[in-house]
Structure formats: structure tokens, C-alpha cells
Amino acid sequence: KTFEGGDGLAKDLWGGLVHLDYLGRVSTCDTCNRFFRREDAESKQFFPDGRMSCKICFNDGIFDRQKLYQVRERVLPTLRGVGMEISADLIRIELVDRAFLDREALRIKAGGKLRGLTLTKYKITRGSNFTNTDFEHRIYLLYGLPYVECISVLAHEYAHVWLNERFIESTPLEIEGFCNLVSEICLAQDKTKIASILRENMIQSENPIYGMGFRKMRSKLKAIGWNGLLAEMLAKASPP
Numbered sequence: 001k002t003f004e005g006g007d008g009l010a011k012d013l014w015g016g017l018v019h020l021d022y023l024g025r026v027s028t029c030d031t032c033n034r035f036f037r038r039e040d041a042e043s044k045q046f047f048p049d050g051r052m053s054c055k056i057c058f059n060d061g062i063f064d065r066q067k068l069y070q071v072r073e074r075v076l077p078t079l080r081g082v083g084m085e086i087s088a089d090l091i092r093i094e095l096v097d098r099a100f101l102d103r104e105a106l107r108i109k110a111g112g113k114l115r116g117l118t119l120t121k122y123k124i125t126r127g128s129n130f131t132n133t134d135f136e137h138r139i140y141l142l143y144g145l146p147y148v149e150c151i152s153v154l155a156h157e158y159a160h161v162w163l164n165e166r167f168i169e170s171t172p173l174e175i176e177g178f179c180n181l182v183s184e185i186c187l188a189q190d191k192t193k194i195a196s197i198l199r200e201n202m203i204q205s206e207n208p209i210y211g212m213g214f215r216k217m218r219s220k221l222k223a224i225g226w227n228g229l230l231a232e233m234l235a236k237a238s239p240p
Contacts, residue, residue, distance in 0.1 A: 118157045
């Protein structure tokens with residue numbers, strides 16, 4: 001018989017057990033939901049912005065551009081494989097803390113517990129026989145996200161870049177659902193347990209935009225495939 005919790009014990013997704021009387025001494029990793037004892041943790045596992053990371057996720061965290069580049073190189077082939085081309089070398093990516101991310105989100109009236117944010121500016125130049133559009137994209141990612149979660153977040157933000165460059169307009173439900181769908185296909189390439197947990201969190205999310213939107217777009221993908229879904233999104237383009 002597999003223990004499922006009860007009898008005064010709590011169980012995490014990794015099989016870790018803790019008695020409810022000692023639950024106050026335990027923290028839960030913000031990424032993988034693993035229990036870890038605070039007294040055994042290093043201070044750096046508790047981020048100044050309130051995040052908490054188990055030792056495994058912390059040691060796998062993305063804190064520098066070299067590791068961020070490795071994440072990028074994992075994401076781009078998957079996007080190309082479904083027909084989404086991204087000019088990644090022209091996109092600036094910055095690792096930031098929660099306070100910075102929240103400030104930037106507030107400026108564009110975005111809310112929620114964001115782990116990434118994409119800001120896009122564009123300039124249109126028109127001549128007698130040509131029209132040229134130059135884009136400037138800036139992606140902000142929370143620093144210290146573990147490798148697999150960073151893949152998921154960067155894929156989501158690259159999807160926003162793809163949509164922005166095509167001036168695709170739709171409801172937040174469809175936009176965020178589509179971007180979460182792109183996250184999921186990248187997570188599906190990774191066979192680790194943490195990738196499975198992150199995917200399941202997306203599937204079960206009760207968020208009225210990110211969760212419901214993801215499930216809606218996932219159902220649509222199963223019905224019409226990537227070629228059909230991208231064509232449907234492109235039909236929503238509304239260039240200035």
C-alpha cells in the first residue's frame with residue numbers, strides 16, 4: 001500500500017514525509033514542491049524577494065548568462081520544430097528579481113505571480129515602395145529559476161515575441177493559453193520528474209486566464225495540429 005498522507009503526516013510530491021507537529025520547521029520549494037528543513041538549508045536558498053528553493057533546485061538555478069544561453073539553445077529547436085522562427089540573437093534577456101519584474105509588469109498593467117515578462121517596441125518606416133518594421137524585444141526572467149523551469153518560462157516569453165512580431169491580437173485567455181502551450185511542448189522534451197510536475201501544474205491550474213486558456217488551446221491543438229493552430233493565430237494579425 002502506498003502512503004498518501006494522513007495519520008498526522010504530510011507528504012510532498014517526492015515522497016518526503018513530515019509530521020504535522022513539525023510542519024512549521026519545514027519549507028516547501030517554490031518550483032518542485034519538495035519539503036526541506038529550514039535548519040538544514042543555507043541562507044541563499046531563501047531569496048530576498050520571498051522565494052524559497054530546495055538545495056537541488058538552487059544548485060540547478062540560472063544565475064548567469066552562460067547558463068541562460070544553454071537554456072536558450074534547448075528552447076529554440078523545439079520552437080522551430082513546430083514552425084515558430086525566433087530571431088533570438090536580436091532579443092535582449094535579463095535576469096531580474098521579483099521587485100523589478102513586478103514594477104515592469106505594473107507599468108503595462110500586467111498582474112499575477114509572474115516569472116517572466118516580455119516588452120516589445122517597434123518602429124515602422126514607410127517609403128514610396130516599401131514598408132519596414134524594426135522590433136526591440138526585452139525579456140525579463142526571474143534569476144535563480146532552476147534549469148527546467150527556466151526553459152518553460154523562456155519558451156512562454158519567446159511565444160509572446162512570436163505573437164508580437166506578427167501583431168497578433170486576441171483575448172488574454174487565448175494569448176496566455178497559447179504561450180503556455182509553447183511552454184508545455186518544451187517541458188515535454190524533458191523526461192525529469194520536475195518537468196512532469198510543472199506540466200501537471202499547468203494542466204491543473206485554476207487560474208482563469210493561464211489555466212483555462214492553456215486547456216482551451218491544448219484542446220484546439222489536439223484537434224487541428226500545430227500547422228492549423230499557427231494559421232489560426234496568424235489570421236488574427238492586425239498590423240498597424
